[in-house]
Amino acid sequence: MLSAAVLVGFAVAALAPFATPHLGARAGWVWATLPAALATWFAAQVPQVRSGAPLEQAIPWLPSLGIDLAFRLDGLSLVFALMITVIGTAVVIYAGGYLRGDRQLPRFYLLLLSFMAAMLGVVVADDLISLFVFWELTSLTSYFLIGYEHERTSSRDGALQGLLITGSGGLAMLGGFLLIGRDVGTFRISEMLAEPAALTTSPIYLPALILVALGAFTKSAQFPFHVWLPNAMAAPTPVSAYLHSATMVKAGVYLLARLAPAMGGTAVWFGLLTGVGTATLLAAATLALLQRDAKRLLAYSTLIALGALVVLLGVGGTDGAKAMVVFMVAHALYKAPLFMVAGSIDHEAGSRDVTELRGLGRVMPVTWAVALLAGVSAAGLPPLLGFVAKEVAYETLLPHAWGLAALVAASAVMITIVVLVAWRPFAGRETTAPRSPHEAPPSMWLGPAVLAALGIGFGFAPDVLAQGLLVPATRAILGADASFHLALWHGVNTALILSIVTVAMGVLLTLAWGPLHRFLVARLGGVRFGPAGAYLGFLDGLRHLAAWQTRVLQSDDLQRHLTTIIGFAVALAAGTAFVRGGIAFDLPPVSGTLYEFLILILVVVAALATVTAQTRLRAITSLGVVGFGIALVFIMFSAPDLAVTQFLVETLMVIVVALVLMRLPSTLLRKPSERFVPAFAAPIAVLGGGLLTVLLLSVLSVPLDRTIPAFYDAASYPEAKGRNVVNVILVDFRALDTLGEITVLAVAATGAFALLRRIGAREARDVAYTAPRGSGDDDEAGDGERDA
Amino acid sequence: MNSLILRTTTRLLIGVLLLFSVFLLLRGHDLPGGGFIGGLVGAAAIALYAIAYGYEHAFALLRIRPRTLIGVGLSLAVLAGILAAFAGEPMLTGLWWIRDVGPWTVKLSTPLLFDVGVYLVVIGVVLRMLFSLEEH
Helix, strand or coil: CHHHHHHHHHHHHHHHHHHHHHHHHHHHHHHHHHHHHHHHHHHHCHHHHHCCCCEEEEEEEEHHHCEEEEEEECHHHHHHHHHHHHHHHHHHHHHHHHCCCCCCHHHHHHHHHHHHHHHHHHHHECEHHHHHHHHHHHHHHHHHHHCCCCCCHHHHHHHHHHHHHHHHHHHHHHHHHHHHHHHHCCCEHHHHHHCCHHHHCCCCHHHHHHHHHHHHHHHCCCCCCCCHHHHHHHCCHHHHHHHHHHCHHHHHHHHHHHHHHHHCCCHHHHHHHHHHHHHHHHHHHHHHCCCCEHHHHHHHHHHHHHHHHHHHHHHCHHHHHHHHHHHHHHHHHHHHHHHHHHHHHHHHHCCCECCCCECHHHCCHHHHHHHHHHHHHHCCCCCCHHHHHHHHHHHHHCCCHHHHHHHHHHHHHHHHHHHHHHHCCCCCCCCECCCCCCCCCHHHHHHHHHHHHHHHHHHHCHHHHHHHHHHHHHHHHHCCCCCCCCCCCCCCCHHHHHHHHHHHHHHHHHHCHHHHHHHHHHHHCCCCCHHHHHHHHHHHHHHHHHHHHHHHHCCCCHHHHHHHHHHHHHHHHHHHHHHHCCCCCCCCCCCCCHHHHHHHHHHHHHHHHHHHCCEHHHHHHHHHHHHHHHHHHHHHCCCHHHHHHHHHHHHHHHHHHHHHHCCCCCECCCCHHHCHHHHHHHHHHHHHHHHHHHHHHHHHCCCCCCHHHHHHHHHHHHHHCCCCHHHHHHHHHCHHHHHHHHHHHHHHHHHHHHHHHHHHHHHHHHHHHHCCCCCCCCHHHHHHHHHC | CCCHHHHHHHHHHHHHHHHHHHHHHHHCCCCCCCHHHHHHHHHHHHHHHHHHHCHHHHHHHHCCCHHHHHHHHHHHHHHHHHHHHHCCCCCCCCCEEEEEECCEEEEEEHHHHHHHHHHHHHHHHHHHHHHHHHHC
């Protein structure tokens, strides 16, 4: 049942492209039934999980490597699963209104629902490799969703940046997982956590922690990897609300929390997490003051929250874990609605620039109400859940002065952000907006309203939330028993005084925002500094490196290209044979029938004819004779499958080459400047052929190992019900290899297609210069030319 | 190519060649053949048609775009691998359905489905390259 709950999303997502066009305006409501049903199911598991008995299910996946598709639902997973499905319901409904009539809506729902399923997979996976696969799926779906409006450069760049940064982090994380798996002897997370001390005392602890943390920090946009998150705001707003604030960016936090019992509690852990988290807090708080776009403001406030979550995890202990989960739930419940409100403003009023909009509250009262409700929680004011969360976080950080100071400062900036997003565009008597605004449709305020209302409900009764979800989650993060109670009113204590200080600072900052913002923009606005600049520099460097090595190694002259490849292979193989020995000439006596010798002579003559040919047609025909001769050899030695394949490939080669030949001059003459290539290529070719001959003869002198053919002979029929061993190997015993090969074929065909189109476009352009024609280039190829 | 002999022969041969390619595909598990070889024969048949009648006509004969063939083929191969999961087996484990229907024994299996996927990918890849060469 658990695996079905995780995987059903993929099945429904696969239906989305086909069904969405028939659903019309109801699409959002229909697709929302999936997350809603899942949310109900997960909610129904609360009593069992609370009782300390997690749900478990495992499907063997690669048993030979000890990898299973294993799922486990404990307190921590359940909190995340509920956030994903509850906010998912609101977002799916919202998207139906926000993207109403959008041509690409079917594709959007495919991606959004796939993301939801992948995200559920991440938080419920109990196997590191499964977790990694789902993790990468969330990165991929995020890539496509950020690049949703792919005609816009900013969308494509933002999508690529997100993918490159989270993808590199994911790769580092995989390395960390493999290290851990090798050290502990299992990929099963629950087994790993059962022996908490094993990992922290291991010599691989530090490298593994750094690698895993790289994955978590890139995904959760921690400093200095935070640059991708603001640029991800190019995605449609439902995506920003869902992936880039409430769920996906918290995957890194989830991972750290998940592994905390096994990897946490050390000085390195504390230093790394609190250090990086604090840097994120401060960087985000500063950069937020540069923004005027409502979505980017919210993106930086998300960074503040993510930084705070990492700091709290770094502090650890019951207090840290408790504060982390409370803060996280509170953040999800206010940030998603705030994003959706920002999207509604954009949708109805035509702008997201908070200085450009005034008085929207008169025409969009419901949206404003939602904005205020979520905003008060975001600002950390009573009586909402955000207040409880902030108080708990302050209390936890009391012993850590600098972390506390950073959080207080960042919380003051949060207040400014809230005023800018949830107050400033709505307040005022006169309505100013680029478009004449009106209230958003119910699909666009219902979801955010419910989420914001949850924030106030849990604000008054935080202990309901705590006992149902947060205590079990805290226990999972600690790997030990814990219990606590939450209340809205704690009495007058240090945390409350700090809250009052925060509000005062926030008010002052808000009042000073105008001049401060202008000052900061003037000083820092156009500068590409720090991590953002480093990213661009790295990308440029990579492009130059690729261009350089392509020029040097992969010349567009085929002969030079082949010379490089064969020369390198000869050097490697001959070098290895020379150093290691292993060339032996213990040959059996030469024997063979007359036919075999005749075919051999034919092949040799044809090969000589190929290299001495003066025209292309002659060279190709001779080469064909070589191929057919070899196919005949295959037949003689009873390898019909090989022979048939060889015949067919030769035939198709002739067709392909004939098509190419029609477009090329018939002679092989080269320009004088290129004459040196044959002179250089001939010895390389002779060396290559000679080396292969030596190697093959050497192989012959070693007695053939019969165990492998004997295995296939014996196993082919009983195990795979086939008598043709070649085919049985291809489609059964080594089917994974075949799957890889046909994938390569498909990619190669696509690449060849794209290259040929480019050549076609270039020729069409050259022709156009000399003799203008009516027909223009097609767009796709035209784009490629401009990029070059 | 405007050759009456080629066109007439092609018209006679194309059906036989396509049937032969399917025949090779289906017998492959027990006798020489299989998805790769069958796919090459199928592609060669269409290529012959394209040479005789031009690629637009071959395209019309095929009705499906080569790239769709590639996509469907890859999906079938992956599906054949995933089906094993529903039997509680690791990916790409062969599942068999063998029944006697009248005088014949029908053998259906996920390896066969996989081979059909290979067959379609091979046809799609070869034709995609050929057609894009012909276009210029």
